[in-house]
Amino acid sequence: xxxxxxxxxxxxxxxxxxxxxxxxxxxxxxxxxxxxxxxxxxxxxxxxxxxxxxxxxxxxxxxxxxxxxxxxxxxxxxxxxxxxxxxxxxxxxxxxxxxxxxxxxxxxxxxxxxxxxxxxxxxxxxxxxxxxxxxxxxxxxxxxxxxx
Amino acid sequence: xxxxxxxxxxxxxxxxxxxxxxxxxxxxxxxxxxxxxxxxxxxxxxxxxxxxxxxxxxxxxxxxxxxxxxxxxxxxxxxxxxxxxxxxxxxxxxxxxxxxxxxxxxxxxxxxxxxxxxxxxxxxxxxxxxxxxxxxxxxxxxxxxxxxxxxxxxxxxxxxxxxxxxxxxxxxxxxxxxxxxxxxxxxxxxxxxxxxxxxxxxxxxxxxxxxxxxxxxxxxxxxxxxxxxxxxxxxxxxxxxxxxxxxxxxxxxxxxxxxxxxxxxxxxxxxxxxxxxxxxxxxxxxxxxxxxxxxxxxxxxxxxxxxxxxxxxxxxx
Numbered sequence: 269x270x271x272x273x274x275x276x277x278x279x280x281x282x283x284x285x286x287x288x289x290x291x292x293x294x295x296x297x298x299x300x301x302x303x304x305x306x307x308x309x310x311x312x313x314x315x316x317x318x319x320x321x322x323x324x325x326x327x328x329x330x331x332x333x334x335x336x337x338x339x340x341x342x343x344x345x346x347x348x349x350x351x352x353x354x355x356x357x358x359x360x361x362x363x364x365x366x367x368x369x370x371x372x373x374x375x376x377x378x379x380x381x382x383x384x385x386x387x388x389x390x391x392x393x394x395x396x397x398x399x400x401x402x403x404x405x406x407x408x409x410x411x412x413x414x415x416x
Numbered sequence: 417x418x419x420x421x422x423x424x425x426x427x428x429x430x431x432x433x434x435x436x437x438x439x440x441x442x443x444x445x446x447x448x449x450x451x452x453x454x455x456x457x458x459x460x461x462x463x464x465x466x467x468x469x470x471x472x473x474x475x476x477x478x479x480x481x482x483x484x485x486x487x488x489x490x491x492x493x494x495x496x497x498x499x500x501x502x503x504x505x506x507x508x509x510x511x512x513x514x515x516x517x518x519x520x521x522x523x524x525x526x527x528x529x530x531x532x533x534x535x536x537x538x539x540x541x542x543x544x545x546x547x548x549x550x551x552x553x554x555x556x557x558x559x560x561x562x563x564x565x566x567x568x569x570x571x572x573x574x575x576x577x578x579x580x581x582x583x584x585x586x587x588x589x590x591x592x593x594x595x596x597x598x599x600x601x602x603x604x605x606x607x608x609x610x611x612x613x614x615x616x617x618x619x620x621x622x623x624x625x626x627x628x629x630x631x632x633x634x635x636x637x638x639x640x641x642x643x644x645x646x647x648x649x650x651x652x653x654x655x656x657x658x659x660x661x662x663x664x665x666x667x668x669x670x671x672x673x674x675x676x677x678x679x680x681x682x683x684x685x686x687x688x689x690x691x692x693x694x695x696x697x698x699x700x701x702x703x704x705x706x707x708x709x710x711x712x713x714x715x716x717x718x719x720x721x722x723x724x725x726x727x728x729x730x731x732x733x
Contacts, residue, residue: 290505290508294507294508295508296503296505296508297503298503298504323503323504326500328496328500330504331505334504363504364506365495365498365504366507367506367507370507371507
């Protein structure tokens, strides 16, 4: 669960980098994906590497299809939940295929959604940690009572 | 004006959606000789404009002139074509989209139709694409050889020349070839420094600023640059001997042409018109002709195929 929080955070950083690459440098999607792969730590960077590869092959896939294929392929090696993956795919339907203002909106939505997921994951993590510490306290108390 | 059909196979077909790609790939390659345009309109048949004729391909792959039997283009075909020509990056082509077309490697021009968003009478964007005109760029080497000899005088100087032509008569192809020939020169005529002011990216077919078609070794291209602005910029910075530009017509264009001519730079331009009378009916162009700025008028037609020289008019100054 610690890893999930960390991966969601890294994914948000990576998407922020991708957005800047697209909106400030007007880098085509395949190159922007490759640059994001180089900037992002493993294992999250694999998503962008795969996506860039699909787009560079120019086999007729759209940006959204390339991202879908990449996420489906890389997801088993990540700690992300299926709901995280679905949320990214649902928000990136028009990836690359509109003007820069629309693309910014798409990334804003993605960031907002992932932030909510990250906060939920963090809360789950905190309550688990609390559960463990309470559990430890209760177990300790039981042992002490038994010993008395 | 036949050209290699391998250009279509190599540079054009790969952009299309899988369904249309398959239909085009399985069509006889002879269909692509003289192919000028591929038209896609949502819910309408796929149309291939070959010379004067329209062809289509049925969903079973049969090539026919009966366009009503053609494969009906879907919105997905259009979406996928736009995705591939823009490298899935429409945001990077906003300027091109505002102008209504995207030029792809090879110099082919992809015209876009759809919902046009306008702000202050200026096109802001095109969305919800509904039609595409894939116009195949043609390079016909030496097609302007006859003209080249006529527009250069005995001293090898270039006469200011106006090419008058209706659409689809080979005007752009001829201007491009003239640029190449003038920049190359021959035994009798010294090569010239040429600047092509290519407002619509048609002459040089530039992709990301780099000409995709051969416009000559001494030719500079101002791509996507407004004609009047480009002509003045060229005089100031590129020391041209000849400026070539397409489809002149505005007052600013005419003032810039006069500026060039007064600066000793020869101008070769073109206008859309059927004949000289049509040109004279347009006040600005009539004034330009009467000012004797141009020495030569070349009238083109399609009588014997694109690029037929219908008439040559000399205006003595």
